[in-house]
Amino acid sequence: MTRASRRLRIGVWGPLPPSSSGVADYVVESISPLLERADVHLVAGDRSGVDPAVRARFDVHSAADAPDADLDLYHLGNSPDHAFVYRRALRVPGVVLLHEWSLHHLVLHETVERGDLPAYLREMRRAHGERGTFVGRQVARALGGDLLPALFPLSDRVLERSLAVVALTEAVTERAARRIPSRPRLHLRHHLSLPLDPLPSRGGARVALGLPPDALVVTAPGLATATKGLRPAMLALGRLRRDHPAVHLVVAGGHDPALPLALWAQDAGMADAWTLTGRLPLPDFVRHLCAADVVLGLRFPSHGEMSGALVRALGVGRPVLVTGGTPAADEFPEGIVVPVAPGPREEDELEATIGHLLRSPALREAIGGLAREHVRAHHDLQAVSRALLDFLGDVHDRKAALVAAVAREEPAGHGLLAYFTEEVRAGARDLGLIGVPLGVDTILAGLAPPPGQPRTT
């Protein structure tokens, strides 16, 4: 039966609302357009925990009793919410949609946080050799802060077990291409999805949200974490208040409780000029973007991700400050986003850039207008979904060969032989030789006879 005459059955695995992962919203938004050309079921860790509205709209299953599919699409991000997807992707090869490159925190959760330190050290060694072993011990002892995991991604294994890879940024797509050059890959632009149509005006949104109508609102959307640059942003805004007393920071989303946001605001002289909303329903989240004069989309270190909040902010036509050197800065044409260098002068740069934007409503409108036009032209949900479906169709046509290629990479035999094989394959993996027969299996098998078998002389 040809592809044209038969609808593909796709199993979409990923966190679903009310998961705190931003990927959950992405997954739900992506389904309706897919359903136009394919049979799609959703798989969550536990169906009973999924938002009833989502269960009512879509065919949702628990991981334990997921139906068969022609192809499984695995949404993977860097948080424990993706653990069930990660386990499944390692067991049953499918198409991996990488929302970021690192996956380090996810693997840390799957190993150390489940009491299996040796497994984590094996993963670090597998991916990064002797440096990985050393750093792994540091990270496992909670030393090294947030930066070390960012420098040591752990996505190799799941990529090697995948039939194909989809990535939301060119940066991640290129890295995947180097890692698994023989597997199909797709750079899929992050879709634009706005749940409000028409969008409220700036003033209308502020009324709905209870924000001061005349304030100069700077909004930091999404979960507030240590990577979002809020400390330098608050210090910069604190300085700007001298010239712009109406400046007001809105942190539109939940926050990492370890982050001393109130203390930072006090230090910056912003104690009475900031709002923390807590986690928001999607429509209110978009209202906050509409209510903003300037949006902060800072992120450092970056794992190659493309933020959904950033795409939405661009879609509603607001100027967005992003961290220079990250995909958010590099993968849009010039003039669409406003890059800020993340170095020691970040605070000064933020003060200068935000100050310039606050002084010039026309500039804000111009940048916002360009941003809106760009993402509406290039990040359209329907077009993005078509590209994904075409890709999945191609992968499905080659599925038998791809499954065979993945099988060639499976560790062979018992413990010691598998260990030897992994050690030798490390050199091949560094060269991008994934799924390429190395001809070493027989050689190594002789060195590690199964337990109980006498050695030959």
Add this chain to the structure above:
Amino acid sequence: MKTVLVCGVQAPFITGGAEILVSELRANLERRGFRADVVNVPFKWYPVSELVRQALAWRLLDLTESNGTVVDLVIPTKFPSFLARHPRKVAWLFHQHREAYDLFGTSYCSFTDSPEDRQVREAIQSMDNTALAECRAIYTISRNVAARLDRYNGLPGTPLYPPPHHLGRYRDDGPGDYLFYAGRLDRLKRLDLAIDAMQRVRGGARLKIAGTGPLAEELRKQIVGLGVEDRVELLGFVDADSLIALYAGCRAAYYAPLNEDYGYVTVEAFLSRKPVVTTADAGGPLEFVTDGETGVVAEAEPGAIAAAIDAFWQLPPARLAEMGAAGHARVRDINWDNVIDRLTESLR
């Protein structure tokens, strides 16, 4: 002309006894009419997690022929060179990776009891069991190395002593007034014991130490700390002529490493007709040194060593010469022709 490939293992920028031995083996194979060459793969033994990957590099090599020339015989020397694949492998085993065996659990071992290190140790033992069992014959540089192989791997090894570097040049200039050590200054050689003992000697003995190594500075500090600068002299590197002269002029040699594989010092001293002061746990040297006949075997603690040295200093020259002659008799048959004959036996 038969072709022989000697497999060396080298840590780049480090040259020691093993490297010299490999190069002399090659030279003597050529002298005996073989076409010989040496292959080396760099080896890094740290961190522990690197060991297996480094070792497996040898397993992936095809040494059966090179550019159309068939390799008739492969002679691996130490871990992990014997992992090389060849239908005619005759090992001349200098040593295994001792941290996985007799040094495991001692302060000379970097393996921990973690699951990862346990796996590495298990892997080394499995690799050794298999790869050494593939050999047509296993010769070892000493009985001590053969005993370890038997104890830990259940494999038979035949001792085949390597001749020292300056064979034919050693001489005896009569008994001098100093004790002599020559070799690398590292922890396993336990020169700290000797320096400590020198603070306790009463008979006027002096100690000259020739060689370089990672412990040089530590030993220097120990000498100053114990106030034995007038009794212990660190000579650093000495050239061949000086080395032979130092052996020729000493009263006895000192050599008390921990469970040494072989130990050239003993053989060089005996070829110079000098007795040897050693300890009961020295390993290889005990294959040659018999207490009271060819030297002194003391307990491995400074007081006992000092007492042994003092007793030695009381011996008349005639007795020293007698012991030197007995030592010489034990090593005079160590020669390259015997080594080459045994290693190439399977080619005849």
